[in-house]
Amino acid sequence: MSFSSRPSTAPAFRTLPPVADVVIVGGGVMGASIAFHLAEAGVRDIVVVECGELACGSSGKPIGGIRAHFSDPLNIELGNRSLRAYRDFPQRPGADIRLDTVGYLFVLTSERQAVEFAESVRLQNSMGVPSRMIDADEARRLCPYLSAEGLVAAVHSPTDGHARPGLAVRGYADAAALAGVRFATHTRVTGMDTTGDRVSAVHTDRGSVTCSTVICAAGAWSGQIGAMVGVDLPVRPVRRQLAFTERLSPAAPRIPFTIDFTSSAYFHNSDDGLLFGLADPRQADGFDTTWTPGWLDLFRDVVRHRAPALAEMPLADGWAGLYEVTPDHNALIGRSGDLPNFLYATGFSGHGFLQAPAVGEIVRDLHLEREPCVDIAPMSADRFRTGAAFRPETHVV
Template identity: 80%
Template sequence: MSTSSTFRTVPPAADVVIIGGGVMGASIAFHLAEAGVDDIVVVERGDLGSGSSGKPIGGVRAQFSDPLNIELGSRSLRAFRDFPHRPGADIGLETVGYLFLLTDARQATDFEIAVGIQNSLDVPSRMITPHEARRLCPYISPEHLVAAAYSPTDGHARPGLVVRGYADSASRAGVTFATNTAVTGMDTSGDRVTAVHTDHGVISCSTVVCAAGAWSGQIGDMVGIDLPVRPVRRQLAFTEPLTPPAPRIPFTIDFSSSAYFHNSDDGLLFGLADPGQPVGFDTTWTAEWLDLFRAAARRHAPALADMRTDGGWAGLYEVTPDHNALIGRSGELDNFLYATGFSGHGFLQAPAVGEIVRDLYLDRTPCVDISPLHADRFRTGAEIRPEAHVV
């Protein structure tokens, strides 16, 4: 990536230091630079997009159960569709739709309610029968399904291309990307952060934005701010090339097990959120988790259970207690902003969140009310109802 370079020393000062060079940090840098903010430095401990944004393919959707996440998803979907023009990059967007497979009446009722909310916000989702679901995705066995939910405007894209598109545009606008540079501490004075320490030097600054993903808790601890983010490994696998080629199918999810699959180049991609995965920073890919996927597939998409796989990917979700993001301005340090804890939704919400953080920095009213996502909600008992769709 042309914007990625190792710094022997970092710039001595900046107006804004963004900690984290994944899709969230890149989106924030792009939107700030586009708004005319000068002197921005993005500090990334590895290469750009080397954390959770290294996932080869990421879902993009507006099918959520609450208005705030629906709005973030919808606004981001519009930005993804416009990405070839702004900032100007191909991101491999495939608008194939999202298909949720539902196995009991309670799930169907919950999704009917959610679809009603989505429709009221101009999301064209709808409830469909199991046989309609099979027509959309021929791998499905409808026998054990009671219903499905589908939205044709959802789909998937390539996170690495999104990071590169944002970062290249931001770099052309003068943003500095200090990669392979670790944050080691911060200085504060009164209610403000005054400097960010890195292993390549100290950057005095006017504002800090934490977009460090699974590492955000550690960044908050440096200045006494509680960002309750836990790192949890998530894994996926690729099938061997398929002959004949796989049909073009929606991003399909068995809601009960979280097992999902969709097209990937010349085969399929399999994924599943292992409920027994312990908290930690381990990103070793292991084939054993595929047993969970295959067990779920045998019930709802039996042809997938015996497909041969050829490697995979493991990365970290940044999970909060209620599986909703942390976005806001610190109450303790007025110039410390944060956008983290997306619990699997960071890629799909990154364009909208970049706009929101830009507006918080410029003291504008954001496009949506993100006050429910303030990190202090866990201290005040104002947690949001857990958002269960975490793929």
């Protein structure tokens, strides 16, 4: 499938320099975005450590949704800033990520959902996001696959869409490499040293590097990285699966990224077919990324009621990847209170790609001790210890 992520053309180093200013752990879209934004700001001696190839984890999987449709101001702002950055990606950093602004379409099947989403739409509109409530007939016009049976309302956000995460990682990494960032791929972090209240060295299976700052952007593996220095990053890995149809003839109409909110089933255009996804509520935690064709039975059972034609479409392939899930389904972004030179950006619970540009800016500013564009105090990992957790995000996919 053309969605497969190719290794970045950024130079890869199999050994580490003995000293660096910044070590970023994780070579997915978050690590690549942070590296790019730091390098763009003039930070030198940056090393990105990745245990596989760049984008080999969840960032290489092709869901690629980009939206500002959330239920709280902080996530709306992160999504909106990132959406603007992705629109500008061909100029900065300079790469085609195949952005398709087809919009998002949330399909609602209860009056309670409609009331909650209407409240979110009012908030989004107040922040410049042009989302709107629509009826079932208009939803079907936007997405002809939908059945009107049981539909109460829908929400359409026309400026949202989807892109190719692997292309974004390569775009950020290539630009960062041109600015001097070194990418140590196939390099696994095995431990870290601390001196007083600072992380002083990162150890890997290919050598050690003394550093001034460590940034954890290790996705589903972030809990393990944090534990190396006693920083609690409550992230659990949960498998998510998706599938691609065979080439469709006649071709699929251009449709929004469509989500049945009740079941979490979603679908959108993909090359010459469609992409399907669904979160299995019975999925156990773990690092298994085996794609299991039996998962399709669950998807088909759900979609027969919401978009019947999809249940009969022939499938060509599938993927499985990991969500990095926190207890309240909101990200962990901040600086350790015990180790001030240990920063983290993780736990995005499926929203990492869509928030990566804004988070790259934020972590850059944290490192440079500048005021970030938004107040990220609510996303501190300490919120679960202090009882200040978010209300769980309702618009989760």
